[in-house]
Amino acid sequence: MKPTLIAKVVVDVRTKALNRPFDYVVPEGVKADTGYRVLVSFGRQLTQGYVVGFEAPPQTEREDRKLKPILSVLDDQPILSAELLAMCNWLTDRYVCTMLEAIQSVLPGAFRTVTRDKYVCTQKALHQWLRDEREATAGDSDEGDGDGGDGDGGDSDAEVNDNTGLHDANALPAAILQLLRTLGRKPLSAEQLIARLGPEVMLQLPQAISLGLVTEVFTQRDKVNDRFEAFLTTDLSSEQLAAEVLRRERRAPKQYRLLQRLLQSGLAERPVSVSALGVRPSDAAVQALIHSGVLGMTQEQVFRDEAWLSQLALASGGKGAKRELTDWQKRALGVITRSLDTKQKQVVVLHGVTGSGKTEVYMQAIDACLTVGRSAIVLVPEISLTPQMVERFTSRFGQTVAVMHSALSAGERKDGWVRVLQGLARVVIGARSAVFAPVVNLGLVVVDEEHEPSYKQEETPFYDAREVAEWRANYHGTVVVYGSATPSLEAMAKVESGRALLTTLPERINQSPMPAVEVVDMREELKSGNRSLFSRALQSGLESCMEAGHQAIVFLNRRGYSAFVLCRNCGERIQCPNCDISLTLHRGQSGDWLSCHYCQYRADVPDTCPACGEQAMRPFGIGTEQVEEHLHRNWPHWRILRMDVDTTRRKGSHHELIHRFERGDADILLGTQMVAKGLDFPNVAFVGVISADTMLAVPDYRANERTFNLLTQVLGRAGRAETTGLTVIQTYRPDHYAVLAAAHHDYGSFYRREKELREAFDYPPYQELSLFLATHAQVNIAKGAAARFERELKRRLSPADATVLSASPSGIGRLENRFRYQVVVKYSQWETVKSSLQEAYAIVSDKMVRLGGTCVLDVNAGRM
Numbered sequence: 011m012k013p014t015l016i017a018k019v020v021v022d023v024r025t026k027a028l029n030r031p032f033d034y035v036v037p038e039g040v041k042a043d044t045g046y047r048v049l050v051s052f053g054r055q056l057t058q059g060y061v062v063g064f065e066a067p068p069q070t071e072r073e074d075r076k077l078k079p080i081l082s083v084l085d086d087q088p089i090l091s092a093e094l095l096a097m098c099n100w101l102t103d104r105y106v107c108t109m110l111e112a113i114q115s116v117l118p119g120a121f122r123t124v125t126r127d128k129y130v131c132t133q134k135a136l137h138q139w140l141r142d143e144r145e146a147t148a149g150d151s152d153e154g155d156g157d158g159g160d161g162d163g164g165d166s167d168a169e170v171n172d173n174t175g176l177h178d179a180n181a182l183p184a185a186i187l188q189l190l191r192t193l194g195r196k197p198l199s200a201e202q203l204i205a206r207l208g209p210e211v212m213l214q215l216p217q218a219i220s221l222g223l224v225t226e227v228f229t230q231r232d233k234v235n236d237r238f239e240a241f242l243t244t245d246l247s248s249e250q251l252a253a254e255v256l257r258r259e260r261r262a263p264k265q266y267r268l269l270q271r272l273l274q275s276g277l278a279e280r281p282v283s284v285s286a287l288g289v290r291p292s293d294a295a296v297q298a299l300i301h302s303g304v305l306g307m308t309q310e311q312v313f314r315d316e317a318w319l320s321q322l323a324l325a326s327g328g329k330g331a332k333r334e335l336t337d338w339q340k341r342a343l344g345v346i347t348r349s350l351d352t353k354q355k356q357v358v359v360l361h362g363v364t365g366s367g368k369t370e371v372y373m374q375a376i377d378a379c380l381t382v383g384r385s386a387i388v389l390v391p392e393i394s395l396t397p398q399m400v401e402r403f404t405s406r407f408g409q410t411v412a413v414m415h416s417a418l419s420a421g422e423r424k425d426g427w428v429r430v431l432q433g434l435a436r437v438v439i440g441a442r443s444a445v446f447a448p449v450v451n452l453g454l455v456v457v458d459e460e461h462e463p464s465y466k467q468e469e470t471p472f473y474d475a476r477e478v479a480e481w482r483a484n485y486h487g488t489v490v491v492y493g494s495a496t497p498s499l500e501a502m503a504k505v506e507s508g509r510a511l512l513t514t515l516p517e518r519i520n521q522s523p524m525p526a527v528e529v530v531d532m533r534e535e536l537k538s539g540n541r542s543l544f545s546r547a548l549q550s551g552l553e554s555c556m557e558a559g560h561q562a563i564v565f566l567n568r569r570g571y572s573a574f575v576l577c578r579n580c581g582e583r584i585q586c587p588n589c590d591i592s593l594t595l596h597r598g599q600s601g602d603w604l605s606c607h608y609c610q611y612r613a614d615v616p617d618t619c620p621a622c623g624e625q626a627m628r629p630f631g632i633g634t635e636q637v638e639e640h641l642h643r644n645w646p647h648w649r650i651l652r653m654d655v656d657t658t659r660r661k662g663s664h665h666e667l668i669h670r671f672e673r674g675d676a677d678i679l680l681g682t683q684m685v686a687k688g689l690d691f692p693n694v695a696f697v698g699v700i701s702a703d704t705m706l707a708v709p710d711y712r713a714n715e716r717t718f719n720l721l722t723q724v725l726g727r728a729g730r731a732e733t734t735g736l737t738v739i740q741t742y743r744p745d746h747y748a749v750l751a752a753a754h755h756d757y758g759s760f761y762r763r764e765k766e767l768r769e770a771f772d773y774p775p776y777q778e779l780s781l782f783l784a785t786h787a788q789v790n791i792a793k794g795a796a797a798r799f800e801r802e803l804k805r806r807l808s809p810a811d812a813t814v815l816s817a818s819p820s821g822i823g824r825l826e827n828r829f830r831y832q833v834v835v836k837y838s839q840w841e842t843v844k845s846s847l848q849e850a851y852a853i854v855s856d857k858m859v860r861l862g863g864t865c866v867l868d869v870n871a872g873r874m
């Protein structure tokens with residue numbers, strides 16, 4: 011036998027924690043290379059895998075090493091480059107996740123070709139357990155009666171021989187039997203099964219599969235196919251074409267008109283899409299022109315995201331026009347472009363006050379990067395919250411932009427990704443996961459609003475896009491720019507220790523002054539008899555803003571009508587039955603209701619207190635709905651747009667609200683933190699903060715930083731153009747340093763105070779903090795898992811290496827009927843604690859999975 015190559019394949023099987031590649035033989039003629047997706051069989055399943063490397067064939071042929079072959083290759087180019095694979099390896103190491111989890115974070119969902127979309131009973135199950143049901147459904151013996159006829163290539167290895175030793179229904183757990191009955195002869199998807207039998211069915215399925223009673227039916231094809239279209243081409247020059255046009259004017263008017271349109275569409279320079287012309291490829295005039303040799307026709311891949319981009323660029327008008335830089339901007343740009351040439355990783359912190367023109371600096375830095383043939387990634391906190399930014403980029407950079415946007419269809423997203431992979435798009439803009447974009451020759455990563463929490467992923471793998479950006483910058487020897495009006499403590503710690511350069515934009519564009527800020531002490535308002543939501547300063551500020559014909563922003567970081575409902579008689583709060591959290595009151599046209607913002611539980615508002623029976627239930631704590639109601643009541647003629655999670659659920663609605671405000675269709679934009687960030691409305695002259703205290707009250711050491719950031723952001727929306735800005739902050743804590751520093755636009759004083767506190771209490775960034783969290787429906791199991799984790803860690807780590815805090819209930823002790831226990835670990839060197847954390851986590855999580863619970867390890871959880 012000839013020695014064959016052995017491929018290392020990461021298989022797409024999530025049910026087990028299989029954190030290693032498996033060996034497969036590459037049959038002759040199969041072109042599997044590193045970074046390709048392949049189809050393999052694994053256990054009883056047919057599954058997709060990713061080739062991550064190769065092994066030389068074994069020197070001695072050993073009979074017992076019977077490897078399965080790779081069945082087919084699913085790509086015609088590698089979709090994971092050497093860089094991306096190295097990055098995935100690093101992700102597994104840094105965030106304690108599996109290679110599969112890393113790969114799945116990196117690839118768009120549309121690349122998960124093989125879908126295990128239906129479950130079906132095997133012959134064995136049918137023969138042995140389901141005779142009764144069989145009579146009812148009598149008929150064929152095939153698996154899966156198809157699902158929309160897209161040619162499933164799967165088969166349900168119909169084994170008749172029984173080797174499980176189970177001979178009568180009594181030997182099967184009742185739940186499994188019920189699963190078999192439900193499946194009967196009809197294949198069902200996981201979703202359908204959950205709908206009928208509850209989520210526990212996901213635990214029984216693997217068991218039923220391993221007993222050979224249930225199998226999966228596959229649909230083997232890309233979730234999203236590439237799209238091809240017919241294009242018309244020509245070998246003629248534009249003069250020759252013009253002559254051909256003239257010749258047809260009388261003789262063939264249809265061909266004449268078609269050719270003329272083709273000429274206008276630039277046929278002489280590039281192929282023109284047939285469908286864009288609104289004709290069919292079989293059209294007589296098209297065929298005649300092909301026949302006479304004037305035209306040719308080819309099939310080319312069209313990228314679905316490009317149409318969306320062109321639309322956006324059109325809609326954005328002149329927003330992308332290049333500006334002459336101010337001196338400060340020039341200086342900042344210089345710091346960035348000089349670092350582009352050093353061939354070394356360089357971090358640049360761009361600290362620019364709100365409205366100082368950071369975006370223009372990013373764009374010109376990208377220009378510099380494109381000029382030397384490199385690509386750029388721009389990260390924004392939430393892409394749907396930054397339509398103005400996206401418009402500016404698409405309008406400036408045109409089709410070389412790829413937007414990684416959740417509003418795009420799976421096909422559009424996949425095509426955008428492929429354009430980046432092929433080097434057709436060289437500027438990527440998107441939220442957190444855009445940091446994984448397969449750009450060719452990365453030259454620059456911009457992280458806009460670097461201080462935002464959304465750069466940290468809140469589920470496995472708990473990666474931080476900023477760390478990933480730095481990893482990639484290191485790989486390519488290039489620059490990461492952290493832009494912010496309120497740089498995070500982490501960014502500043504880098505500057506102070508010489509790991510980053512600092513450059514500042516201390517002034518607004520056109521030297522517009524920073525807005526004037528008035529801090530109102532709401533206790534004083536009460537004392538002087540004002541019981542309204544609005545202080546006198548806020549009222550008069552709004553009124554004069556409206557009188558002058560300007561627009562205003564009103565900010566409150568809490569949605570709903572009121573925070574909770576409380577009994578005035580006995581103090582009872584209405585809680586969510588599934589979570590340890592108060593229900594929020596909402597008020598709509600059809601009346602009031604209560605809702606849990608964590609599990610979406612809904613209930614009516616009780617007339618009487620469920621605890622004492624008194625009619626004394628009252629709403630407490632203001633939310634945006636209540637502010638809207640009071641604004642309407644006091645000033646019925648003002649046009650108000652409310653923007654929060656509840657008014658922006660529909661896709662595109664957020665964008666629509668922003669455009670309506672931008673067009674001047676409303677006077678006041680009221681909302682949660684959505685109104686605070688990145689918006690650039692020249693006509694906004696007044697900003698009112700209903701309460702700074704909602705943010706300060708959060709029990710988290712980061713609450714002060716978060717408050718300072720949000721206040722600075724939202725105040726910064728006022729007076730950005732010619733109008734002078736006026737702002738009011740209402741609070742019960744007027745002398746809190748975060749409030750005062752924001753009011754004085756004084757980043758420095760906030761930073762020094764906050765740094766002192768963090769250092770004193772060993773909080774990040776002076777120590778790193780990781781969080782273990784166990785959840786289970788039974789409190790003892792959750793608690794036990796956390797306690798075990800704590801023990802395992804303490805056995806491995808000395809107090810000098812790390813501080814391991816005792817297992818304790820997490821901030822919200824129960825969510826969706828699952829109890830939550832945590833262990834916090836603080837340390838200064840990840841490398842010292844890494845293997846201990848990995849080991850302890852593996853021990854506890856393996857056990858927890860078997861017990862039907864979950865646990866996660868959030869590495870660097872302190873990163874906001």
Ligand SMILES: Nc1ncnc2c1ncn2[C@@H]1O[C@H](COP(=O)(O)OP(=O)(O)OP(=O)(O)O)[C@@H](O)[C@H]1O
Nearest residue numbers: 333334335336364365366367368369370519688690
């Ligand atoms: N050099 C310039 N000349 C004239 N206008 C400029 C210049 N640079 C930027 N602008 C304009 O100034 C406004 C504010 O700029 P930009 O939105 O980039 O600020 P920013 O620093 O990103 O603000 P924020 O952090 O508050 O979102 C924009 O309307 C932008 O078009």
Ligand SMILES: [Zn+2]
Nearest residue numbers: 577580619622
């Ligand atoms: Zn009561």
Ligand SMILES: [Zn+2]
Nearest residue numbers: 586589606609
């Ligand atoms: Zn709930």
